[in-house]
Amino acid sequence: MTAIVEVENLSKRFSEDVLAVDSISFEVNEGEIFGFLGPNGAGKSTTINMLTTLLRPTGGRATIAGLDVARQQDEVRKVIGLVPQDLTVDDDLTGRENMYLQADLYNVPRAEARKRIDELLKLVNLEDAADRRVKTYSGGMRKRLELAEGLIHRPRVLFLDEPTLGLDIQTRTAIWEYIRELKRNHVITVFLTTHYLEEADGLCDRIAIIDHGRIIALDSPEGLKQAVGGDVLSLGVTSDRDLTEVIRNVPGVLSVKREDGTYRIKAPKGEELTPLVLKAVWDQGATVTSVNLSHPTLDQAFLEYTGRSMRDAEQAGGFDVAAQARAMRRRR
Amino acid sequence: MIRESWSLTVRELKHWYRVKIQVFMTLLQPIVWLGLFGQAFNIGSLVPAPLVPQFFSGAPDYFSFMALGMLAVNALFTCMFSGMSIVWDRRFGFLNKLKVAPIPRGAIPLSRIMATVIRSLIQVSIVLAIALAFQYVPGLTGLSLKAGFSMMDLMGMFFVLFLLSVAFASLFTSIALAVENQETLFGVINLLNLPLMFASAALFPTAMMPDWLRSVADYNPLTWAADALRQFAFVNTAPIHDLAFDIIGLAVIAAILAGVSVLVSRKLLSNR
Numbered sequence: 001m002t003a004i005v006e007v008e009n010l011s012k013r014f015s016e017d018v019l020a021v022d023s024i025s026f027e028v029n030e031g032e033i034f035g036f037l038g039p040n041g042a043g044k045s046t047t048i049n050m051l052t053t054l055l056r057p058t059g060g061r062a063t064i065a066g067l068d069v070a071r072q073q074d075e076v077r078k079v080i081g082l083v084p085q086d087l088t089v090d091d092d093l094t095g096r097e098n099m100y101l102q103a104d105l106y107n108v109p110r111a112e113a114r115k116r117i118d119e120l121l122k123l124v125n126l127e128d129a130a131d132r133r134v135k136t137y138s139g140g141m142r143k144r145l146e147l148a149e150g151l152i153h154r155p156r157v158l159f160l161d162e163p164t165l166g167l168d169i170q171t172r173t174a175i176w177e178y179i180r181e182l183k184r185n186h187v188i189t190v191f192l193t194t195h196y197l198e199e200a201d202g203l204c205d206r207i208a209i210i211d212h213g214r215i216i217a218l219d220s221p222e223g224l225k226q227a228v229g230g231d232v233l234s235l236g237v238t239s240d241r242d243l244t245e246v247i248r249n250v251p252g253v254l255s256v257k258r259e260d261g262t263y264r265i266k267a268p269k270g271e272e273l274t275p276l277v278l279k280a281v282w283d284q285g286a287t288v289t290s291v292n293l294s295h296p297t298l299d300q301a302f303l304e305y306t307g308r309s310m311r312d313a314e315q316a317g318g319f320d321v322a323a324q325a326r327a328m329r330r331r332r
Numbered sequence: 333m334i335r336e337s338w339s340l341t342v343r344e345l346k347h348w349y350r351v352k353i354q355v356f357m358t359l360l361q362p363i364v365w366l367g368l369f370g371q372a373f374n375i376g377s378l379v380p381a382p383l384v385p386q387f388f389s390g391a392p393d394y395f396s397f398m399a400l401g402m403l404a405v406n407a408l409f410t411c412m413f414s415g416m417s418i419v420w421d422r423r424f425g426f427l428n429k430l431k432v433a434p435i436p437r438g439a440i441p442l443s444r445i446m447a448t449v450i451r452s453l454i455q456v457s458i459v460l461a462i463a464l465a466f467q468y469v470p471g472l473t474g475l476s477l478k479a480g481f482s483m484m485d486l487m488g489m490f491f492v493l494f495l496l497s498v499a500f501a502s503l504f505t506s507i508a509l510a511v512e513n514q515e516t517l518f519g520v521i522n523l524l525n526l527p528l529m530f531a532s533a534a535l536f537p538t539a540m541m542p543d544w545l546r547s548v549a550d551y552n553p554l555t556w557a558a559d560a561l562r563q564f565a566f567v568n569t570a571p572i573h574d575l576a577f578d579i580i581g582l583a584v585i586a587a588i589l590a591g592v593s594v595l596v597s598r599k600l601l602s603n604r
Contacts, residue, residue, distance in 0.1 A: 077434035086425035104339035105433040
């Protein structure tokens, strides 16, 4: 696997006492969906703005496809696509006109643009609405159009800044599906920021947890969750004997706790373990009355790494001067 | 450079003509100005009739004098809001989309300037047509051009208005790039707009002004434009400047201000 985004000690200091991004380093591999997870104000957007040439780093360096984001801005701009957090599609143009404008900005040949626009509008299910003015679109439709715009020049890296912020759950699911479909059919790297745990979990190959401008963990969603302590298998058993020892001896079990007739079994890989445990219990002639396998959540992982839950982190706030203005704009 | 600039210019123009009320206002505004101002302030009646052409740059009456100045003032009015869309685009995040695109930063102001110049020329054509049409409305004075007014004169007038529009559109676009919000922009526009209009030969002959004001007004680009227009439109025996001076002056200032807008955009639209 080759790294397409390489970040080394990247920092952004806005003022004496506002260090929005604090010397972060990571790599994004070509073809993966890489997530930046953190509460509002953690430095996610600042990082994305530096990587997309909107902000100049105050320290460190970052390259995309080998191009330096500070020194080779124009070259970088050609290989990246950005779907910003705000809805920036033009209200007074139709969906298709917005797409053509984008094609012109990226100098996509006219004939090729026509083909791609049809294709992309189909991808995001906007064919029927394509010739209507964007002002008649719902928030979800605008976001989909925005996504299609970001793809017009076939970028190698697509940046999605909070792609589902403020969208209802159905639209959110639809956006995730488009992103997955994109990955299935094209060689494209996706870098997304989010503060939805579910989004990071279901979509990303790897996740960096960012808090107070620093990366505090970086792994696959599974890996992050494993680090928290693995799965918990709860087994309701009817038996006159204590089976704790029997279960503990099943290979892979980390710990067993018995509460009345229920055994709480911790293990790194719950699915693989369940049949083994069941077999061991049956072999003892006991009856299983209930089985419940629960996976650790990213929320737990976040708590583990930052010492506070996502919700608390959100409420505590952080550096996010633009958030208020954005919220106001979205209400229009 | 050309493709993206033109595409953004077309976007601007679509914003304009798709809002019906704006097009309606574009038509209505000159009628109000010409009708009320031009007819009511008939200061020509204060001057003995035979002296009127001498006072008013060869115009047979004040209305004709003022109508040509009004062409220049209308260009100014259209250009004042040239940068407004930049302020809105900044607010709604569209400007970031342009900043991320691999386009020269200069395409951003130049597209606004082009769109404004096109709108301005459309608007002044309407003003000109209305001023001429007033001749046929009973009870109104209309614009009367010199005998032998030719196509070349008309083209000359439009060239002058083109240069003036480029200059003002560039000026106000640069200002809009520099200010962060529309309240400030409105403030600056108001501050510039009235002095530019009144300290010029657009609506009153500078010859009637106090010396200090005249020396300022004679070098106001609006004066150069009005002066040049009147030399094309009337038999003007006593122009303020030579026609060549007016036109070269406007061309130089248009080129400088357009260049400044590109420099300002490079500075202010690059990342920080």
